[in-house]
Amino acid sequence: MKNIKFLILGVFFAIVLSKTQAISWYRFYEMFRFQSFHMFGIIGGAVVISAIIMQLFKSGKIKDINGNKIVPKPKKKGFISTILGGTLFGLGWGISGACAAPIFVILGFKPLPALILLIGALLGAFLYGVVSKKLPN
Amino acid sequence: MDFILQPWPWYVGGPLIALSLFLYFYFGKNFGASTNFETLCTMAGAGKVSDYFKKDWKERDFALLFVVGLIIGGFISAMYLIPNKNIDLNPKTVQELTDLGFSNVANQYFPDEIFSKEVVLSLKGFLILILSGVLIGFGTRYAGGCTSGHAITGLSSLQLPSLLAVIGFFIGGIIAAWFIIPVLF
Numbered sequence: 001m002k003n004i005k006f007l008i009l010g011v012f013f014a015i016v017l018s019k020t021q022a023i024s025w026y027r028f029y030e031m032f033r034f035q036s037f038h039m040f041g042i043i044g045g046a047v048v049i050s051a052i053i054m055q056l057f058k059s060g061k062i063k064d065i066n067g068n069k070i071v072p073k074p075k076k077k078g079f080i081s082t083i084l085g086g087t088l089f090g091l092g093w094g095i096s097g098a099c100a101a102p103i104f105v106i107l108g109f110k111p112l113p114a115l116i117l118l119i120g121a122l123l124g125a126f127l128y129g130v131v132s133k134k135l136p137n
Numbered sequence: 138m139d140f141i142l143q144p145w146p147w148y149v150g151g152p153l154i155a156l157s158l159f160l161y162f163y164f165g166k167n168f169g170a171s172t173n174f175e176t177l178c179t180m181a182g183a184g185k186v187s188d189y190f191k192k193d194w195k196e197r198d199f200a201l202l203f204v205v206g207l208i209i210g211g212f213i214s215a216m217y218l219i220p221n222k223n224i225d226l227n228p229k230t231v232q233e234l235t236d237l238g239f240s241n242v243a244n245q246y247f248p249d250e251i252f253s254k255e256v257v258l259s260l261k262g263f264l265i266l267i268l269s270g271v272l273i274g275f276g277t278r279y280a281g282g283c284t285s286g287h288a289i290t291g292l293s294s295l296q297l298p299s300l301l302a303v304i305g306f307f308i309g310g311i312i313a314a315w316f317i318i319p320v321l322f
Contacts, residue, residue, distance in 0.1 A: 003199040005164055010206015011213065013157045018214035020150030024246040026224050029234070032307070032314035035227040038147050043288060045151020046158070050293030053159050064165045073167045075291050075298040076281045086302040089276025089283065090309020095317055096251070096269035100170035100283035103273070104204050106247070108211025113252045113266055120270015122181070125174035127271065128278040129189035135279065 014105045023105050025097030032094050078137030092124075142220055158289055166199055169286030171277035173197075173204050222246050237322045250322060265321065272309075280305060 017023045022042055031039035056062045057070035064070050075082075093099050098106055098117055106114040128135075145153075161168035175190070176197045183190035194201075226243045234242045239250050249256065256262035277283040280302045282291060288306065291299020 003202050006199045007202040007206040009157060009160055010203040011210035014207045014210025015214050015218065016150060016153040016157065018211060019145040019218060020147065021144055021224055021246070022150060024224055025248055025251065026226055026230070026243065028310070029314050029318070030226055030230045032310040033230060033233070035230045041147030042150040042154065045148060046154035046289050047292045049152055049155035050158050050289055051295070053155060054294045057162060062163070064163055066165055068165065070162045072162070072290060072294040075287065075296045077298050079301065082280050082298045082301040083305045085276045085279025085281070086305020087276070087309040088272050089280055090306040091313050091317070092269040092272030092276060093306065094310035094313025096266060096273070098269070099273065100174070100277055101207060101285055104207035105211035107208045108213070109215040110247055110252050112254060113257045116257060116263065116266040117270040117273070120267040121174050121274030122177055124271035124274025124276070125278050126178045126183055128275045129175065129178060129183060130187045132189055
C-alpha cells in the first residue's frame with residue numbers, strides 16, 4: 001500500500017484543522033463578519049508559506065518523491081463559472097460552516113449532521129455533473 | 138502535553154496547512170478535497186446517468202485514503218485532543234449570536250441551533266444542512282475547487298481563476314453571515 005501515506009496525511013490535516021478550530025462554525029461566522037483575525041491568519045499564513053514552497057517547486061529546487069518536477073495543475077479558466085460557483089459554495093460554507101475537507105473531519109465530531117451535509121454535497125456534485133454542459137462558463 | 142491539549146493559534150495553523158500541501162505535492166499529487174465529491178458519485182454509479190462521471194475512480198484512490206484519514210483524524214481529535222471546546226471568540230460575535238437566539242456560544246465547536254440531533258431531525262434543520270451541502274458540492278465543482286484547491290493551492294501558485302473563486306467564496310460567505318443567518322434564526 002504505497003498510498004497509505006495519504007491516509008496518515010489525512011489524519012494529520014484533520015488534527016491541524018481541529019486543533020486550530022478551523023472546522024468550527026463559529027470561526028467562519030466570525031471571519032465573514034470581519035470580527036476576528038484568526039481564520040484570516042490561518043488561511044493567509046498558509047497561502048504565503050505555500051507561495052514560497054510553490055516557487056521552490058517551480059524552480060525545480062524541490063522535486064517529488066519520484067524525482068519528477070512538481071507542477072500544480074492549472075485551474076480551469078471560466079470567469080462566470082469561478083465567480084458564480086465560488087459564490088454558491090460560499091453560501092453553503094457561510095451557512096453550515098463547513099467546506100470540502102472539514103465535512104469529512106466533522107464526521108468524526110458530529111456524525112449525523114455531517115452525514116446530511118455530505119449527502120447534500122454528493123447530490124450537488126451529481127447535479128453539477130448532469131447539467132455541467134449547459135452551464136455558462 | 139500541554140501544547141497538544143490547548144487550542145493552536147493561527148500562526149501554528151498556517152504553517153502546518155502549508156506543510157500538508159507540501160507533502161501532498163511531494164507525494165506526487167495535487168492538493169484539494171472537493172474532487173472527492175465527484176469521485177464518490179462515480180463510485181456510487183453516477184456514470185449510468187451522466188457521462189461526466191465516467192471516470193476511473195481507482196486513479197484517485199489516494200484521495201479517498203486521504204478522506205478516510207480526515208474522518209479518523211476528526212474522530213481522534215473529538216475524542217482525545219480537544220478536552221476543552223471553548224472558543225476565544227470576539228465578545229461582539231458572542232453578543233450578536235446570543236441576540237439571534239444562539240445559546241452556549243463559544244463553549245462548543247458547533248452550535249446546537251444547527252447541529253443538535255433535535256434540530257437536524259426537524260424539517261427546517263434538515264433542509265438547512267442538506268441545501269448547504271448541495272451548495273457546497275455544486276459550487277465547488279462549478280468553480281473547480283474549494284478552500285484547499287483554490288484558496289490555498291491556487292492562490293499560492295498565483296492562478297487568476299483561483300483569485301476569482303476566492304472572491305466568490307467571500308461574496309457567498311458574507312451574504313450568508315450578514316443576511317441569511319439572521320433571517321434563519
